[in-house]
Amino acid sequence: MIKLFCLSLLTLGVAFAQSPSLAAGPEILKSECIYIAGKKVKASAICTVKVYARATSATEEWEWNNGTRTVVKMSDEGILVNGQEAEKRDASEIIDVELDCLGIKATEEIYCR
Numbered sequence: 001m002i003k004l005f006c007l008s009l010l011t012l013g014v015a016f017a018q019s020p021s022l023a024a025g026p027e028i029l030k031s032e033c034i035y036i037a038g039k040k041v042k043a044s045a046i047c048t049v050k051v052y053a054r055a056t057s058a059t060e061e062w063e064w065n066n067g068t069r070t071v072v073k074m075s076d077e078g079i080l081v082n083g084q085e086a087e088k089r090d091a092s093e094i095i096d097v098e099l100d101c102l103g104i105k106a107t108e109e110i111y112c113r
Contacts, residue, residue: 086111
């Protein structure tokens with residue numbers, strides 16, 4: 001009976017270890033989010049950010065108060081914002097708040113939080 005109980009606990013532990021989403025949910029926080037296009041602020045609001053972190057990558061889902069959703073994926077291979085290649089950008093000429101900003105490589109769009 002004790003062996004069966006220990007085997008059940010071991011099986012449950014292996015299941016959680018192989019599936020991080022079962023072991024822990026996302027970190028949820030509120031943040032100031034800013035969307036910039038053409039060197040002008042197009043949207044600025046407090047948004048809910050869900051952070052899903054893994055050993056080699058992280059995903060952030062920004063939920064804006066108007067229902068818009070921005071997805072940021074970061075890994076060793078690079079950064080994607082809404083599926084488009086992005087890079088870190090300095091937006092201090094446009095906004096007067098110190099935030100981390102990511103710019104879409106192919107456009108003048110910048111997302112900050």
